[in-house]
Protein backbone atom coordinates (compact mmCIF):
# COMPACT_ATOMS: atom_id res chain seq x y z
CA UNK A 1 0.00 0.00 0.00
CA UNK A 2 1.00 3.63 -0.38
CA UNK A 3 3.76 4.91 1.93
CA UNK A 4 4.18 8.58 2.74
CA UNK A 5 7.27 10.27 1.39
CA UNK A 6 8.97 13.18 3.15
CA UNK A 7 6.58 15.69 1.55
CA UNK A 8 3.47 13.80 2.65
CA UNK A 9 4.82 13.58 6.19
CA UNK A 10 5.73 17.24 6.26
CA UNK A 11 2.33 18.35 4.92
CA UNK A 12 0.30 16.25 7.34
CA UNK A 13 2.45 17.24 10.33
CA UNK A 14 2.26 20.92 9.42
CA UNK A 15 -1.50 20.59 9.20
CA UNK A 16 -1.65 19.06 12.69
CA UNK A 17 0.37 21.93 14.13
CA UNK A 18 -1.83 24.48 12.35
CA UNK A 19 -4.86 22.88 13.91
CA UNK A 20 -3.22 22.74 17.33
CA UNK A 21 -2.77 26.47 17.16
CA UNK A 22 -6.31 27.02 15.92
CA UNK A 23 -7.73 24.98 18.81
CA UNK A 24 -5.56 26.88 21.28
CA UNK A 25 -6.84 30.18 19.96
CA UNK A 26 -10.45 29.03 20.03
CA UNK A 27 -10.16 27.82 23.62
CA UNK A 28 -8.47 31.08 24.57
CA UNK A 29 -11.36 33.04 23.14
CA UNK A 30 -9.34 34.51 20.31
CA UNK A 31 -11.64 33.04 17.70
CA UNK A 32 -15.42 32.88 17.50
CA UNK A 33 -17.27 29.70 16.70
CA UNK A 34 -18.12 31.10 13.27
CA UNK A 35 -14.43 31.56 12.58
CA UNK A 36 -13.39 28.23 14.03
CA UNK A 37 -16.08 25.93 12.66
CA UNK A 38 -14.82 25.82 9.04
CA UNK A 39 -11.31 25.12 10.33
CA UNK A 40 -12.34 22.21 12.51
CA UNK A 41 -14.49 20.81 9.71
CA UNK A 42 -11.48 20.88 7.39
CA UNK A 43 -9.89 18.55 9.92
CA UNK A 44 -12.84 16.19 10.11
CA UNK A 45 -14.09 17.44 13.48
CA UNK A 46 -17.86 17.83 13.72
CA UNK A 47 -20.05 18.69 16.68
CA UNK A 48 -22.62 15.95 17.10
CA UNK A 49 -25.35 15.28 19.64
CA UNK A 50 -23.25 14.12 22.56
CA UNK A 51 -19.75 15.39 21.83
CA UNK A 52 -17.39 16.23 19.01
CA UNK A 53 -17.12 13.59 16.33
CA UNK A 54 -13.88 12.96 14.47
CA UNK A 55 -14.09 11.34 11.05
CA UNK A 56 -10.80 9.73 10.08
CA UNK A 57 -10.05 9.25 6.39
CA UNK A 58 -9.27 5.75 5.22
CA UNK A 59 -8.28 6.30 1.59
CA UNK A 60 -10.09 3.77 -0.62
CA UNK A 61 -10.72 1.74 2.53
CA UNK A 62 -7.20 0.35 2.83
CA UNK A 63 -5.50 -0.05 6.21
CA UNK A 64 -2.53 -1.93 7.58
CA UNK A 65 -2.28 -3.52 11.01
CA UNK A 66 -0.23 -0.66 12.48
CA UNK A 67 -2.92 1.78 11.45
CA UNK A 68 -5.70 -0.41 12.81
CA UNK A 69 -3.87 -0.72 16.13
CA UNK A 70 -3.53 3.04 16.23
CA UNK A 71 -7.26 3.38 15.65
CA UNK A 72 -7.80 0.99 18.57
CA UNK A 73 -5.42 2.98 20.74
CA UNK A 74 -7.24 6.23 19.95
CA UNK A 75 -10.60 4.58 20.70
CA UNK A 76 -9.29 3.50 24.10
CA UNK A 77 -7.36 6.61 25.01
CA UNK A 78 -9.51 9.44 23.71
CA UNK A 79 -12.93 7.95 23.03
CA UNK A 80 -15.08 5.34 24.71
CA UNK A 81 -13.44 2.20 23.47
CA UNK A 82 -14.99 1.85 20.04
CA UNK A 83 -15.27 3.31 16.56
CA UNK A 84 -17.84 3.29 13.78
CA UNK A 85 -17.07 2.46 10.15
CA UNK A 86 -19.04 4.53 7.66
CA UNK A 87 -20.46 4.04 4.20
CA UNK A 88 -17.56 6.14 2.85
CA UNK A 89 -15.06 3.57 4.15
CA UNK A 90 -14.03 5.99 6.93
CA UNK A 91 -14.02 5.64 10.70
CA UNK A 92 -15.85 7.91 13.12
CA UNK A 93 -15.25 8.46 16.82
CA UNK A 94 -18.31 9.86 18.53
CA UNK A 95 -17.00 11.04 21.91
CA UNK A 96 -14.06 13.30 21.15
CA UNK A 97 -12.94 16.28 23.24
CA UNK A 98 -11.86 19.39 21.37
CA UNK A 99 -8.84 19.75 23.58
CA UNK A 100 -7.69 16.22 22.58
CA UNK A 101 -8.26 16.61 18.85
CA UNK A 102 -4.79 17.96 17.93
CA UNK A 103 -3.10 15.14 19.81
CA UNK A 104 -5.30 12.58 18.09
CA UNK A 105 -4.43 14.03 14.69
CA UNK A 106 -0.78 13.92 15.74
CA UNK A 107 -1.12 10.23 16.62
CA UNK A 108 -2.80 9.55 13.28
CA UNK A 109 0.01 11.34 11.44
CA UNK A 110 2.49 8.94 13.05
CA UNK A 111 0.85 6.11 11.10
CA UNK A 112 0.28 8.07 7.89
CA UNK A 113 -3.34 8.92 8.53
CA UNK A 114 -5.35 12.12 8.83
CA UNK A 115 -8.86 13.52 8.79
CA UNK A 116 -8.44 15.86 5.85
CA UNK A 117 -11.25 15.94 3.27
CA UNK A 118 -13.70 14.09 5.47
CA UNK A 119 -15.89 17.16 5.57
CA UNK A 120 -16.52 20.40 3.75
CA UNK A 121 -16.82 21.33 0.12
CA UNK A 122 -13.93 19.22 -1.09
CA UNK A 123 -13.22 15.96 -2.85
CA UNK A 124 -14.14 13.52 -0.12
CA UNK A 125 -12.36 10.30 0.65
CA UNK A 126 -12.06 8.50 -2.69
CA UNK A 127 -13.67 5.12 -2.42
CA UNK A 128 -12.83 1.93 -4.25
CA UNK A 129 -13.81 -1.68 -4.57
CA UNK A 130 -12.97 -3.21 -1.18
CA UNK A 131 -11.73 -6.31 -2.99
CA UNK A 132 -9.23 -4.20 -4.97
CA UNK A 133 -5.98 -5.99 -5.61
CA UNK A 134 -7.50 -9.31 -4.64
CA UNK A 135 -10.67 -9.82 -6.71
CA UNK A 136 -10.61 -12.61 -9.23
CA UNK A 137 -12.70 -10.51 -11.63
CA UNK A 138 -10.73 -7.25 -11.76
CA UNK A 139 -8.68 -5.98 -14.70
CA UNK A 140 -6.13 -4.42 -12.37
CA UNK A 141 -5.90 -2.98 -8.87
CA UNK A 142 -7.88 0.30 -9.03
CA UNK A 143 -6.20 1.81 -5.95
CA UNK A 144 -3.13 3.26 -7.69
CA UNK A 145 -5.55 5.45 -9.64
CA UNK A 146 -7.51 6.35 -6.55
CA UNK A 147 -4.25 7.32 -4.85
CA UNK A 148 -3.04 9.25 -7.90
CA UNK A 149 -6.26 11.25 -8.03
CA UNK A 150 -6.06 11.81 -4.27
CA UNK A 151 -2.55 13.20 -4.59
CA UNK A 152 -3.41 15.34 -7.59
CA UNK A 153 -6.37 16.95 -5.93
CA UNK A 154 -5.57 17.25 -2.21
CA UNK A 155 -4.71 20.84 -1.35
CA UNK A 156 -5.15 21.95 -4.96
CA UNK A 157 -7.10 25.20 -4.50
CA UNK A 158 -9.46 24.57 -7.39
CA UNK A 159 -10.49 21.32 -5.73
CA UNK A 160 -10.63 22.67 -2.18
CA UNK A 161 -13.36 25.30 -2.50
CA UNK A 162 -15.89 23.44 -4.55
CA UNK A 163 -19.54 24.45 -4.73
CA UNK A 164 -20.32 21.43 -2.55
CA UNK A 165 -18.82 18.10 -1.57
CA UNK A 166 -17.67 15.86 -4.41
CA UNK A 167 -17.49 12.10 -4.19
CA UNK A 168 -15.35 9.90 -6.43
CA UNK A 169 -15.17 6.12 -6.71
CA UNK A 170 -12.86 3.89 -8.74
CA UNK A 171 -13.34 0.22 -9.60
CA UNK A 172 -11.79 -2.16 -12.10
CA UNK A 173 -14.30 -4.99 -12.44
CA UNK A 174 -17.59 -5.61 -14.18
CA UNK A 175 -19.17 -6.31 -10.79
CA UNK A 176 -19.74 -3.07 -8.92
CA UNK A 177 -19.02 -3.41 -5.21
CA UNK A 178 -18.55 0.32 -4.63
CA UNK A 179 -21.95 1.81 -5.54
CA UNK A 180 -20.16 3.46 -8.44
CA UNK A 181 -23.05 5.20 -10.11
CA UNK A 182 -24.19 6.81 -6.89
CA UNK A 183 -21.12 9.06 -7.04
CA UNK A 184 -20.60 12.55 -8.43
CA UNK A 185 -17.76 11.22 -10.56
CA UNK A 186 -16.96 7.57 -11.03
CA UNK A 187 -14.37 5.60 -12.93
CA UNK A 188 -14.46 2.02 -14.04
CA UNK A 189 -11.15 0.80 -15.40
CA UNK A 190 -11.75 -0.99 -18.69
CA UNK A 191 -9.83 -2.24 -21.70
CA UNK A 192 -10.71 -1.08 -25.21
CA UNK A 193 -10.66 -3.24 -28.31
CA UNK A 194 -6.95 -2.55 -28.76
CA UNK A 195 -6.30 -3.86 -25.26
CA UNK A 196 -5.42 -0.43 -23.86
CA UNK A 197 -6.43 0.37 -20.31
CA UNK A 198 -8.63 3.41 -19.78
CA UNK A 199 -11.57 4.73 -17.79
CA UNK A 200 -15.25 4.41 -18.46
CA UNK A 201 -16.39 7.67 -16.88
CA UNK A 202 -19.68 8.36 -15.10
CA UNK A 203 -20.85 11.71 -13.76
CA UNK A 204 -23.74 13.32 -11.95
CA UNK A 205 -24.76 10.66 -9.47
CA UNK A 206 -25.55 11.10 -5.82
CA UNK A 207 -28.03 10.25 -3.11
CA UNK A 208 -29.37 12.77 -0.61
CA UNK A 209 -32.49 14.86 -1.04
CA UNK A 210 -32.47 14.64 -4.83
CA UNK A 211 -31.09 11.28 -5.92
CA UNK A 212 -29.64 10.74 -9.37
CA UNK A 213 -27.84 7.80 -10.91
CA UNK A 214 -24.67 8.87 -12.71
CA UNK A 215 -24.72 8.44 -16.44
CA UNK A 216 -21.85 7.46 -18.68
CA UNK A 217 -20.21 10.67 -19.81
CA UNK A 218 -17.36 9.01 -21.71
CA UNK A 219 -17.00 5.36 -22.69
CA UNK A 220 -13.21 5.46 -22.79
CA UNK A 221 -10.72 7.97 -21.42
CA UNK A 222 -7.00 7.24 -21.71
CA UNK A 223 -5.75 6.96 -18.15
CA UNK A 224 -3.01 9.54 -18.60
CA UNK A 225 -5.61 12.24 -19.31
CA UNK A 226 -7.55 11.92 -16.09
CA UNK A 227 -6.33 15.16 -14.49
CA UNK A 228 -7.33 17.21 -17.53
CA UNK A 229 -10.67 15.51 -17.65
CA UNK A 230 -11.40 15.97 -13.95
CA UNK A 231 -10.43 19.63 -14.18
CA UNK A 232 -12.76 20.05 -17.13
CA UNK A 233 -15.65 18.53 -15.20
CA UNK A 234 -15.01 20.72 -12.19
CA UNK A 235 -14.66 23.83 -14.31
CA UNK A 236 -18.06 23.28 -15.89
CA UNK A 237 -19.56 22.65 -12.46
CA UNK A 238 -17.85 25.71 -10.98
CA UNK A 239 -19.06 27.87 -13.82
CA UNK A 240 -22.74 27.09 -13.38
CA UNK A 241 -23.01 25.88 -9.79
CA UNK A 242 -25.78 27.33 -7.69
CA UNK A 243 -23.62 28.42 -4.77
CA UNK A 244 -26.59 30.46 -3.58
CA UNK A 245 -28.82 27.46 -2.90
CA UNK A 246 -27.58 24.60 -0.72
CA UNK A 247 -30.12 22.21 -2.19
CA UNK A 248 -28.90 22.83 -5.72
CA UNK A 249 -25.14 22.88 -5.26
CA UNK A 250 -24.26 19.26 -5.90
CA UNK A 251 -23.02 18.51 -9.38
CA UNK A 252 -25.82 16.03 -9.97
CA UNK A 253 -28.30 18.94 -9.99
CA UNK A 254 -26.30 20.77 -12.63
CA UNK A 255 -25.97 17.69 -14.80
CA UNK A 256 -29.69 17.18 -14.53
CA UNK A 257 -30.55 20.80 -15.27
CA UNK A 258 -28.13 21.21 -18.15
CA UNK A 259 -29.01 17.82 -19.53
CA UNK A 260 -26.60 14.99 -20.27
CA UNK A 261 -25.75 16.11 -23.77
CA UNK A 262 -25.04 19.73 -22.95
CA UNK A 263 -23.02 18.83 -19.85
CA UNK A 264 -20.97 16.38 -21.89
CA UNK A 265 -20.46 18.94 -24.66
CA UNK A 266 -19.18 21.59 -22.26
CA UNK A 267 -16.91 19.13 -20.49
CA UNK A 268 -15.42 17.98 -23.80
CA UNK A 269 -14.79 21.57 -24.80
CA UNK A 270 -12.96 22.32 -21.55
CA UNK A 271 -11.18 18.99 -21.75
CA UNK A 272 -9.64 19.88 -25.12
CA UNK A 273 -8.47 23.14 -23.58
CA UNK A 274 -6.83 21.43 -20.59
CA UNK A 275 -5.25 18.81 -22.83
CA UNK A 276 -3.65 21.58 -24.88
CA UNK A 277 -1.99 22.91 -21.74
CA UNK A 278 -0.14 19.62 -21.37
CA UNK A 279 -0.48 19.62 -17.59
CA UNK A 280 -1.39 16.02 -17.06
CA UNK A 281 0.94 14.34 -14.64
CA UNK A 282 3.90 12.41 -16.05
CA UNK A 283 3.69 8.65 -16.41
CA UNK A 284 6.68 8.36 -14.09
CA UNK A 285 4.59 9.86 -11.30
CA UNK A 286 1.86 7.28 -11.78
CA UNK A 287 4.51 4.53 -11.92
CA UNK A 288 5.99 5.79 -8.63
CA UNK A 289 2.59 5.52 -6.96
CA UNK A 290 1.67 2.22 -8.61
CA UNK A 291 4.87 0.63 -7.32
CA UNK A 292 3.44 0.83 -3.81
CA UNK A 293 0.59 -1.40 -4.89
CA UNK A 294 2.72 -4.23 -6.22
CA UNK A 295 0.85 -7.46 -5.40
CA UNK A 296 2.13 -9.23 -2.30
CA UNK A 297 4.36 -12.28 -2.81
CA UNK A 298 1.64 -14.91 -3.12
CA UNK A 299 2.90 -18.44 -2.65
CA UNK A 300 2.52 -20.90 -5.50
CA UNK A 301 1.20 -24.43 -5.24
CA UNK A 302 -1.12 -23.87 -2.29
CA UNK A 303 -4.02 -26.27 -1.79
CA UNK A 304 -7.48 -25.20 -2.96
CA UNK A 305 -9.35 -27.55 -0.64
CA UNK A 306 -10.93 -26.25 2.53
CA UNK A 307 -11.56 -28.70 5.35
CA UNK A 308 -15.25 -28.24 6.04
CA UNK A 309 -15.59 -30.78 8.83
CA UNK A 310 -16.72 -28.19 11.36
CA UNK A 311 -20.30 -27.34 10.28
CA UNK A 312 -20.29 -23.81 11.74
CA UNK A 313 -17.08 -23.07 9.90
CA UNK A 314 -18.53 -24.46 6.68
CA UNK A 315 -21.52 -22.12 6.95
CA UNK A 316 -19.20 -19.16 7.50
CA UNK A 317 -17.03 -20.15 4.52
CA UNK A 318 -20.06 -20.36 2.26
CA UNK A 319 -21.23 -16.91 3.25
CA UNK A 320 -18.15 -14.82 3.97
CA UNK A 321 -15.54 -15.91 1.46
CA UNK A 322 -15.05 -14.42 -2.01
CA UNK A 323 -12.93 -15.60 -4.92
CA UNK A 324 -9.32 -14.43 -4.98
CA UNK A 325 -7.20 -13.91 -8.06
CA UNK A 326 -4.32 -16.00 -6.70
CA UNK A 327 -4.74 -19.78 -6.52
CA UNK A 328 -4.95 -21.08 -2.97
CA UNK A 329 -6.04 -17.72 -1.54
CA UNK A 330 -9.43 -16.33 -0.49
CA UNK A 331 -10.94 -12.97 0.38
CA UNK A 332 -12.42 -13.00 3.88
CA UNK A 333 -15.34 -10.73 4.73
CA UNK A 334 -15.62 -9.93 8.43
CA UNK A 335 -19.16 -9.12 9.46
CA UNK A 336 -19.66 -6.10 11.70
CA UNK A 337 -23.38 -6.86 11.83
CA UNK A 338 -24.02 -9.13 14.79
CA UNK A 339 -27.69 -9.53 15.74
CA UNK A 340 -28.32 -7.09 18.60
CA UNK A 341 -25.14 -5.24 17.70
CA UNK A 342 -24.66 -1.87 16.04
CA UNK A 343 -23.73 -2.15 12.38
CA UNK A 344 -20.28 -0.79 11.63
CA UNK A 345 -19.30 -0.46 15.29
CA UNK A 346 -16.18 -2.22 16.45
CA UNK A 347 -14.54 -2.23 19.86
CA UNK A 348 -10.89 -1.37 20.38
CA UNK A 349 -10.19 -4.97 21.39
CA UNK A 350 -11.81 -6.25 18.21
CA UNK A 351 -9.75 -3.81 16.17
CA UNK A 352 -6.63 -5.30 17.71
CA UNK A 353 -7.78 -8.83 16.89
CA UNK A 354 -8.43 -7.88 13.28
CA UNK A 355 -5.06 -6.11 13.09
CA UNK A 356 -3.31 -9.24 14.38
CA UNK A 357 -5.12 -11.40 11.83
CA UNK A 358 -4.20 -9.03 9.00
CA UNK A 359 -0.59 -9.08 10.06
CA UNK A 360 -0.42 -12.81 10.45
CA UNK A 361 -2.61 -14.04 7.62
CA UNK A 362 -3.24 -11.28 5.07
CA UNK A 363 0.07 -9.64 4.15
CA UNK A 364 -0.66 -6.95 6.73
CA UNK A 365 -3.63 -5.64 4.77
CA UNK A 366 -7.19 -4.81 5.73
CA UNK A 367 -10.07 -3.20 3.92
CA UNK A 368 -13.14 -1.31 5.01
CA UNK A 369 -16.20 -1.98 2.87
CA UNK A 370 -18.80 0.72 2.24
CA UNK A 371 -21.25 -1.82 3.63
CA UNK A 372 -19.67 -1.19 7.06
CA UNK A 373 -17.90 -4.54 7.16
CA UNK A 374 -14.18 -5.38 7.09
CA UNK A 375 -12.16 -7.48 4.69
CA UNK A 376 -8.98 -9.51 5.00
CA UNK A 377 -8.05 -9.46 1.33
CA UNK A 378 -5.39 -12.14 0.98
CA UNK A 379 -5.84 -15.21 3.19
CA UNK A 380 -4.49 -18.66 2.32
CA UNK A 381 -7.36 -21.12 2.13
CA UNK A 382 -5.38 -23.38 4.42
CA UNK A 383 -5.49 -20.63 7.09
CA UNK A 384 -9.22 -19.97 6.93
CA UNK A 385 -10.09 -22.23 9.84
CA UNK A 386 -7.58 -20.53 12.14
CA UNK A 387 -8.84 -17.11 11.05
CA UNK A 388 -12.43 -18.14 11.66
CA UNK A 389 -11.61 -19.43 15.14
CA UNK A 390 -10.01 -16.13 16.12
CA UNK A 391 -12.91 -14.16 14.67
CA UNK A 392 -15.41 -16.37 16.48
CA UNK A 393 -13.61 -15.84 19.78
CA UNK A 394 -13.76 -12.09 19.22
CA UNK A 395 -17.46 -12.08 18.32
CA UNK A 396 -16.73 -11.33 14.68
CA UNK A 397 -17.73 -14.55 12.95
CA UNK A 398 -21.33 -13.82 11.94
CA UNK A 399 -22.13 -15.44 8.61
CA UNK A 400 -24.55 -12.92 7.11
CA UNK A 401 -22.76 -11.18 4.25
CA UNK A 402 -25.37 -9.62 1.92
CA UNK A 403 -28.21 -11.30 3.82
CA UNK A 404 -31.20 -9.60 5.39
CA UNK A 405 -29.36 -8.88 8.65
CA UNK A 406 -26.31 -7.35 6.92
CA UNK A 407 -28.00 -3.97 7.20
CA UNK A 408 -26.39 -0.62 6.44
CA UNK A 409 -27.59 1.92 8.98
CA UNK A 410 -26.30 5.43 9.51
CA UNK A 411 -25.78 6.68 13.09
CA UNK A 412 -29.17 8.41 12.93
CA UNK A 413 -30.74 10.27 15.82
CA UNK A 414 -28.73 8.36 18.40
CA UNK A 415 -25.68 10.40 17.42
CA UNK A 416 -26.27 12.74 14.50
CA UNK A 417 -27.41 16.36 14.77
CA UNK A 418 -29.03 16.32 11.35
CA UNK A 419 -31.15 13.24 11.99
CA UNK A 420 -34.92 13.09 12.03
CA UNK A 421 -35.19 9.60 13.41
CA UNK A 422 -33.09 6.80 14.84
CA UNK A 423 -31.70 4.27 12.39
CA UNK A 424 -29.83 1.83 14.61
CA UNK A 425 -32.78 0.60 16.71
CA UNK A 426 -34.75 -0.08 13.52
CA UNK A 427 -31.83 -2.08 12.12
CA UNK A 428 -31.60 -4.00 15.37
CA UNK A 429 -35.31 -4.82 15.43
CA UNK A 430 -35.25 -6.01 11.82
CA UNK A 431 -32.14 -8.10 12.47
CA UNK A 432 -33.81 -9.56 15.51
CA UNK A 433 -36.93 -10.43 13.53
CA UNK A 434 -34.86 -12.28 10.93
CA UNK A 435 -32.27 -13.65 13.33
CA UNK A 436 -32.83 -17.30 12.42
CA UNK A 437 -29.80 -18.13 10.22
CA UNK A 438 -31.73 -20.64 8.14
CA UNK A 439 -34.43 -18.11 7.39
CA UNK A 440 -31.78 -15.60 6.37
CA UNK A 441 -30.09 -18.02 4.03
CA UNK A 442 -33.41 -19.08 2.56
CA UNK A 443 -34.16 -15.44 1.74
CA UNK A 444 -30.76 -15.06 0.09
CA UNK A 445 -29.24 -11.76 -0.96
CA UNK A 446 -31.33 -8.94 0.45
CA UNK A 447 -29.80 -5.55 1.14
CA UNK A 448 -31.57 -3.32 3.62
CA UNK A 449 -30.25 0.24 3.98
CA UNK A 450 -31.46 2.76 6.53
CA UNK A 451 -30.91 6.51 6.76
CA UNK A 452 -31.98 8.73 9.63
CA UNK A 453 -32.63 11.68 7.33
CA UNK A 454 -32.81 12.73 3.72
CA UNK A 455 -29.02 13.09 3.50
CA UNK A 456 -28.97 9.36 2.84
CA UNK A 457 -25.69 8.39 4.51
CA UNK A 458 -27.34 4.99 5.02
CA UNK A 459 -27.84 4.66 1.22
CA UNK A 460 -31.59 4.02 1.47
CA UNK A 461 -32.02 4.95 -2.20
CA UNK A 462 -29.82 1.98 -3.10
CA UNK A 463 -31.44 -0.56 -0.79
CA UNK A 464 -33.29 -3.55 -2.15
CA UNK A 465 -35.33 -2.42 0.83
CA UNK A 466 -34.63 1.16 1.86
CA UNK A 467 -35.83 2.91 4.99
CA UNK A 468 -35.82 6.66 5.50
CA UNK A 469 -36.43 8.22 8.89
CA UNK A 470 -38.57 11.36 8.86
CA UNK A 471 -39.90 13.69 11.52
CA UNK A 472 -43.67 13.61 11.63
CA UNK A 473 -44.86 16.31 14.00
CA UNK A 474 -42.07 15.62 16.45
CA UNK A 475 -42.24 11.83 16.33
CA UNK A 476 -40.10 9.39 14.42
CA UNK A 477 -41.64 7.99 11.29
CA UNK A 478 -40.21 5.71 8.64
CA UNK A 479 -40.78 5.60 4.91
CA UNK A 480 -40.34 2.28 3.15
CA UNK A 481 -38.68 2.06 -0.26
CA UNK A 482 -38.20 -0.90 -2.56
CA UNK A 483 -36.11 -1.79 -5.56
CA UNK A 484 -32.88 0.15 -5.14
CA UNK A 485 -29.45 -1.17 -5.98
CA UNK A 486 -25.85 -0.04 -5.78
CA UNK A 487 -24.41 -2.77 -7.96
CA UNK A 488 -23.74 -2.87 -11.71
CA UNK A 489 -27.50 -2.83 -12.30
CA UNK A 490 -27.92 0.36 -10.29
CA UNK A 491 -31.47 1.44 -9.64
CA UNK A 492 -33.21 3.92 -7.40
CA UNK A 493 -35.60 2.64 -4.77
CA UNK A 494 -39.19 3.89 -4.85
CA UNK A 495 -41.36 4.84 -1.88
CA UNK A 496 -44.11 2.31 -1.23
CA UNK A 497 -46.65 4.69 0.34
CA UNK A 498 -47.47 6.13 3.76
CA UNK A 499 -44.84 5.77 6.48
CA UNK A 500 -44.78 3.69 9.64
CA UNK A 501 -43.79 4.02 13.25
CA UNK A 502 -40.80 2.12 14.60
CA UNK A 503 -42.53 -1.20 15.14
CA UNK A 504 -44.73 -0.74 12.09
CA UNK A 505 -41.75 -0.47 9.77
CA UNK A 506 -40.37 -3.77 11.02
CA UNK A 507 -43.71 -5.46 10.33
CA UNK A 508 -43.90 -3.81 6.91
CA UNK A 509 -40.43 -5.08 6.00
CA UNK A 510 -41.45 -8.56 7.04
CA UNK A 511 -44.62 -8.39 4.95
CA UNK A 512 -42.59 -7.32 1.91
CA UNK A 513 -40.10 -10.11 2.49
CA UNK A 514 -42.85 -12.69 2.91
CA UNK A 515 -44.47 -11.52 -0.33
CA UNK A 516 -41.14 -12.09 -2.06
CA UNK A 517 -40.97 -15.59 -0.61
CA UNK A 518 -44.46 -16.38 -1.88
CA UNK A 519 -43.96 -15.20 -5.44
CA UNK A 520 -40.27 -15.71 -6.14
CA UNK A 521 -39.24 -17.94 -8.98
CA UNK A 522 -36.33 -20.35 -8.66
CA UNK A 523 -33.03 -18.53 -8.34
CA UNK A 524 -34.59 -15.09 -7.92
CA UNK A 525 -33.24 -12.69 -5.33
CA UNK A 526 -35.59 -10.21 -3.66
CA UNK A 527 -34.48 -7.52 -6.12
CA UNK A 528 -35.09 -9.76 -9.14
CA UNK A 529 -38.59 -10.57 -7.96
CA UNK A 530 -39.34 -6.90 -7.31
CA UNK A 531 -38.15 -5.98 -10.77
CA UNK A 532 -40.31 -8.68 -12.32
CA UNK A 533 -43.43 -8.17 -10.23
CA UNK A 534 -43.25 -4.39 -9.75
CA UNK A 535 -44.32 -2.24 -6.85
CA UNK A 536 -48.02 -3.11 -6.95
CA UNK A 537 -47.51 -6.72 -6.01
CA UNK A 538 -45.61 -5.67 -2.92
CA UNK A 539 -47.78 -2.71 -1.99
CA UNK A 540 -50.80 -4.87 -1.62
CA UNK A 541 -48.93 -7.14 0.78
CA UNK A 542 -47.52 -4.23 2.75
CA UNK A 543 -50.69 -2.16 3.14
CA UNK A 544 -53.30 -4.87 2.77
CA UNK B 545 -40.92 26.59 29.77
CA UNK B 546 -37.76 27.60 27.90
CA UNK B 547 -34.46 26.02 28.82
CA UNK B 548 -30.97 26.43 27.41
CA UNK B 549 -28.64 23.78 26.15
CA UNK B 550 -25.41 23.50 24.20
CA UNK B 551 -22.18 21.55 24.19
CA UNK B 552 -19.26 22.31 26.45
CA UNK B 553 -16.67 24.00 24.28
CA UNK B 554 -13.70 22.01 25.55
CA UNK B 555 -15.04 18.51 25.82
CA UNK B 556 -18.24 18.64 23.77
CA UNK B 557 -20.44 17.28 26.55
CA UNK B 558 -24.11 18.18 26.47
CA UNK B 559 -24.85 20.84 29.06
CA UNK B 560 -27.93 22.61 30.44
CA UNK B 561 -28.18 26.09 31.95
CA UNK B 562 -28.91 25.74 35.65
CA UNK B 563 -29.19 29.41 36.52
CA UNK B 564 -25.55 29.94 37.44
CA UNK B 565 -23.61 27.73 35.10
CA UNK B 566 -23.84 24.65 32.95
CA UNK B 567 -24.80 21.25 34.29
CA UNK B 568 -24.60 17.91 32.50
CA UNK B 569 -27.93 16.89 34.09
CA UNK B 570 -31.11 18.05 32.40
CA UNK B 571 -32.85 17.83 35.77
CA UNK B 572 -30.90 20.94 36.74
CA UNK B 573 -32.19 23.03 33.83
CA UNK B 574 -34.12 26.15 34.78
CA UNK B 575 -36.74 28.19 32.97
CA UNK B 576 -34.97 31.19 31.46
CA UNK B 577 -38.12 33.01 30.40
CA UNK B 578 -37.17 35.73 27.94
CA UNK B 579 -33.51 35.80 28.96
CA UNK B 580 -32.30 33.14 26.50
CA UNK B 581 -30.49 35.44 24.07
CA UNK B 582 -28.81 37.48 26.78
CA UNK B 583 -27.50 34.42 28.60
CA UNK B 584 -26.37 32.68 25.44
CA UNK B 585 -24.43 35.63 24.08
CA UNK B 586 -22.74 36.16 27.43
CA UNK B 587 -21.83 32.48 27.71
CA UNK B 588 -20.70 32.24 24.11
CA UNK B 589 -18.40 35.21 24.63
CA UNK B 590 -16.99 33.54 27.74
CA UNK B 591 -16.13 30.49 25.59
CA UNK B 592 -17.85 28.06 27.85
CA UNK B 593 -20.46 26.63 25.54
CA UNK B 594 -20.64 25.86 21.87
CA UNK B 595 -23.74 26.11 19.73
CA UNK B 596 -26.05 27.04 22.59
CA UNK B 597 -29.77 27.29 21.88
CA UNK B 598 -33.09 27.58 23.65
CA UNK B 599 -35.66 24.81 23.57
CA UNK B 600 -39.15 24.17 24.79
CA UNK B 601 -39.50 21.85 27.72
CA UNK B 602 -42.05 20.90 30.31
CA UNK B 603 -41.84 19.85 33.94
CA UNK B 604 -41.04 16.16 34.08
CA UNK B 605 -44.13 14.09 34.99
CA UNK B 606 -41.96 12.33 37.56
CA UNK B 607 -41.84 15.62 39.46
CA UNK B 608 -38.08 15.96 39.08
CA UNK B 609 -36.54 18.41 36.66
CA UNK B 610 -37.65 18.94 33.10
CA UNK B 611 -38.33 17.01 29.95
CA UNK B 612 -37.29 18.59 26.63
CA UNK B 613 -40.14 18.76 24.15
CA UNK B 614 -38.25 17.27 21.22
CA UNK B 615 -36.89 13.74 21.10
CA UNK B 616 -33.54 15.00 19.79
CA UNK B 617 -32.94 16.94 22.98
CA UNK B 618 -34.13 14.06 25.12
CA UNK B 619 -31.54 11.86 23.39
CA UNK B 620 -28.96 14.56 24.01
CA UNK B 621 -29.97 14.63 27.66
CA UNK B 622 -29.87 10.87 28.04
CA UNK B 623 -27.28 9.59 25.58
CA UNK B 624 -27.53 7.14 22.68
CA UNK B 625 -30.55 4.89 23.20
CA UNK B 626 -28.63 1.98 21.69
CA UNK B 627 -25.76 2.21 24.19
CA UNK B 628 -27.33 2.49 27.67
CA UNK B 629 -23.88 1.77 29.11
CA UNK B 630 -22.67 5.11 27.73
CA UNK B 631 -25.54 7.19 29.05
CA UNK B 632 -25.71 9.22 32.21
CA UNK B 633 -27.85 6.51 33.80
CA UNK B 634 -26.21 3.24 32.84
CA UNK B 635 -27.62 1.39 35.82
CA UNK B 636 -31.24 2.46 35.30
CA UNK B 637 -32.93 -0.04 32.96
CA UNK B 638 -35.94 2.24 32.47
CA UNK B 639 -34.06 5.42 31.73
CA UNK B 640 -34.30 4.85 27.99
CA UNK B 641 -38.11 4.83 28.01
CA UNK B 642 -38.00 8.45 29.20
CA UNK B 643 -36.58 9.35 25.79
CA UNK B 644 -39.30 7.91 23.60
Ligand code: SF4
Pocket residue numbers: 410411412413416417418419420451452453454455456457458
Ligand atom coordinates in the same frame (compact mmCIF):
# COMPACT_ATOMS: atom_id res chain seq x y z
S1 SF4 C 1 -28.37 10.18 6.87
FE1 SF4 C 1 -28.87 11.97 8.12
S2 SF4 C 1 -29.11 11.08 10.15
FE2 SF4 C 1 -27.96 9.61 8.99
S3 SF4 C 1 -25.82 10.11 9.42
FE3 SF4 C 1 -26.42 11.14 7.50
S4 SF4 C 1 -26.98 13.18 8.14
FE4 SF4 C 1 -27.04 11.89 9.98
